[in-house]
Amino acid sequence: MKNRLRVLRAERDWSQQQLADRLEVSRQSVNAIETGRYDPSLPLAFRIAEVFELAIEDIFQREA
Amino acid sequence: MTASSENALRSSVPLWAGLTFASFGAVMGLALSDAIDSTTAMILLIVPAALFFQTMRAANRAANNRAPCSAKGEAQQRYIKRVVVFSSAYLVAIALQVSLLSDGDPSTAARVALALLPAFAIIGVFWAIGRLIVEEQDEFLRMLIVRQALIATGFALAAATLWGFLESTGVVIHLDAYWWAVAWFFGQFVGAIANRIGYGTWGAL
Numbered sequence: 001m002k003n004r005l006r007v008l009r010a011e012r013d014w015s016q017q018q019l020a021d022r023l024e025v026s027r028q029s030v031n032a033i034e035t036g037r038y039d040p041s042l043p044l045a046f047r048i049a050e051v052f053e054l055a056i057e058d059i060f061q062r063e064a
Numbered sequence: 065m066t067a068s069s070e071n072a073l074r075s076s077v078p079l080w081a082g083l084t085f086a087s088f089g090a091v092m093g094l095a096l097s098d099a100i101d102s103t104t105a106m107i108l109l110i111v112p113a114a115l116f117f118q119t120m121r122a123a124n125r126a127a128n129n130r131a132p133c134s135a136k137g138e139a140q141q142r143y144i145k146r147v148v149v150f151s152s153a154y155l156v157a158i159a160l161q162v163s164l165l166s167d168g169d170p171s172t173a174a175r176v177a178l179a180l181l182p183a184f185a186i187i188g189v190f191w192a193i194g195r196l197i198v199e200e201q202d203e204f205l206r207m208l209i210v211r212q213a214l215i216a217t218g219f220a221l222a223a224a225t226l227w228g229f230l231e232s233t234g235v236v237i238h239l240d241a242y243w244w245a246v247a248w249f250f251g252q253f254v255g256a257i258a259n260r261i262g263y264g265t266w267g268a269l
């Protein structure tokens with residue numbers, strides 16, 4: 001699964017740690033999701049969408 | 065060496081954990097080969113114990129650096145405290161075993177009690193890992209811990225199976241079964257390396 005986490009974070013000028021604090025997860029989690037090594041669960045994907053005030057499909061896309 | 069690299073060295077959990085296991089293995093190797101007597105082994109066990117505490121301190125520092133105010137940090141700190149308690153109990157139990165078994169011929173009940181004390185301390189560490197899996201709120205870290213434990217289980221079971229068949233053909237010496245718990249803990253390191261390769265982080269154990 002592809003995601004736009006790094007771009008969205010950069011647009012808001014947030015560090016990985018700042019995003020992690022907002023999501024109440026570890027910085028490693030943010031890094032693993034950003035780099036595509038880990039796909040988040042549905043509840044965490046919803047939390048990410050809430051933090052960015054976007055729909056899940058605006059952040060996560062299926063690989064072509 | 066610069067201050068930052070010195071600090072990184074002090075906070076390196078794999079380094080301290082590796083030194084702990086290496087020193088423990090060296091002491092056990094010397095004891096099992098009768099190069100040193102049990103009393104000397106008991107005294108020398110202070111070295112891996114001290115290194116182990118340093119490992120726990122480094123792990124605690126790393127956990128604080130990662131997420132100072134999240135529930136994840138709290139679960140890991142509880143885990144570290146539990147492991148310190150059970151590891152200390154283990155060392156005391158081993159010390160009691162060595163000193164009491166060498167003094168004459170204790171009763172069967174006393175032998176059973178002396179055998180069960182270190183066993184329960186090790187089981188306590190297994191329980192602490194189980195509680196960490198239950199209490200860890202960060203799903204990614206929880207996945208890493210589960211993955212690491214599964215790799216350790218596979219490693220220990222594979223080692224036990226291989227050794228068992230080799231032992232039945234008389235190729236290798238007999239090993240007491242508690243060594244498979246040691247193999248499992250060693251397997252945790254294999255699991256941590258696998259996590260590092262697969263997910264870019266050593267994990268949370």
